[in-house]
Amino acid sequence: MDQQHEDQDVFDANIPEEGPTAPPPGWLEDIAGYQGHKGDADDPVYPPPPAYTPQPQEDRSTAVPDVRVPSVSEDVARDALLRFVQSKWTYSSKPARNLTFKELRPVTVYRYRLETYTETRTSAWHFEPYKGQTVDGPQYGMSPPPWDVPVTLPQRFTDTVEKTRVPHSSFIKLCHKCSGCGRTRCMVCHGRGTKRCTFCHGSGRAHKKRCTSCHGRGRKRCISCHGHGYKTCSVCHGCQNLLHFIQLTVTWKNNVADFIPDRQPDFPDKKFEKVTGDPFFVDESLLVYPIQGFPDQEICDVSRQLINDHLSRFSATCRILQQRQTVELVPLTHAFCSYSGKDFSFFVYGVENKVFTSKYPSACAIL
Ligand SMILES: [Zn+2]
Ligand SMILES: [Zn+2]
Ligand SMILES: [Zn+2]
Secondary structure: OHHHHHHOOOOOOOOOOOOOOOOOOOOOOOOOOOOOOOOOOOOOEOOOOHHHOOOOOOOOOEEOOOOOOOOOOHHHHHHHHHHHHHOOOOOOOHHHHHOEEEEEEEOOOEEEEEEEEEEEEEEEEEEEEOOOOOOOOHHHOOOOOHHHOOOOOOOOOOOEEEEEEOOOOOEEEEOOOOOOOOEEEOOOOOOOOEEEOOOOOOOOEEOOEEOOOOOOOOEEEOOOOOOOOEEEOOOOOOOOEEEEEEEEEEEEEEEEEEEOOOOOOOOOHHHHHHOOOEEEEEEEEOOOOOEEOOOOHHHHHHHHHHHHHHHHHHOOOOEEEEEEEEEEEOOEEEEEEEEOOEEEEEEEEOOOOEEEOOOOOOOOOOO
């Protein structure tokens, strides 16, 4: 049975060759409000409607209360140093246990943070095999414009992406790859179902005998299509029709900008990124207004600069949903001490009491 099948020419002229995997240009119809991207994969960004171009209100002023500078005790500084030393296997804990403190100098470090929570909307055509599912097409009404498609708002300041079908944008079309046949001609055997035997090069004979690989037939069954000469269409999975729809991608993103004035040249500012501070001032609004009257003028200037920067960067392409500005006091103490007649110093920083030191005594004592 199998051998007979192999000898037959299964070529069926009605089975089409493979078409494109994506719908060709002009394949899909225009949907009002979503024109200009006909089946290609670009993701146009929809600028927010004019009503949502945010305008900061000049009459609001933001003043910040004065704050105390936190400091750590000798016990806390020593504990922090001991924990730090234990995490470095080449460091000896002896100096940390036996050092003498000379001075604990608290340093005032403010961190300014601006968060702008934005929503972006893009769209693209998508399709799936049509298996009789409901088709929400234009007969049910006009598709709402991108910014009118209803979505559920996530929790503020959390990064989320939601994909949703644009209402009434769905329709059915014959599959563009198989032209609605459900299958496509096998490209390996060109629809014949068999391939020339590679062992005897199609002669049916090898070493003056009948070829044992193809049993003398010169051709072998095509492995790719199992001898059928065709394959189930990889785009419609044999369903023949595709359901096309516009998929709207809504992206919520919290855009964060941090700033710490550089007041302590011996301490690398990057270290602050890993620790938390005490947020003594939090101001949240649709749009925040630059901080005024804060004792540190640099914080005021940066606040104005970052707010302007976020406004110009996001208002053209995103809808700004909420802003939040925070001033944190980040603990930083410079500890001066001596150990066996030598002076050294280290920093304790962050609410977590992390330690930074560039010259710990006997750093390589064990080696
Ligand atoms: Zn084949
Ligand atoms: Zn052969
Ligand atoms: Zn198909």
